[in-house]
Amino acid sequence: MNFFQRVYEVAKKIPAGKVATYGQLAEILGTRDARRVGQALHANKDLKTPCHRVVNKNGELALNFSAKGRSALGGGGWREQKRRLEAEGVEVVRRRVALKKYQWEVICN
């Protein structure tokens, strides 16, 4: 199984209304390289994966977020992500979420 695939598997485990950081997923996957997590999600063009629930450690949305399945997303990468998070009940202020409240805590994996 590819590393990418594993990233998706973990991403799918993130409960709606919660967010996880790249570093957090990386750690679950047994690596320290948060970047690869991001690359994996970027490579994933399937919108089935809740990539919008993955944010950087600052709680900010990905600057270059883009679900390739959708052309220009109506103009803004992170805007689309923001829209989706709000749809799940996550408060998104400007470009960030309240990690303090919404960061995913792994219950069991």
Place this chain on the structure above:
DNA sequence: CTTTTGACTGAGT
């Protein structure tokens, strides 16, 4: 094969 690049992070300024 070698080099660049990046949806990151953490520490220092």
Place this chain on the structure above:
DNA sequence: AACTCAGCCAAAA
């Protein structure tokens, strides 16, 4: 809060 520097490691070119 904003910027820099360095560490990290695989995919792309």
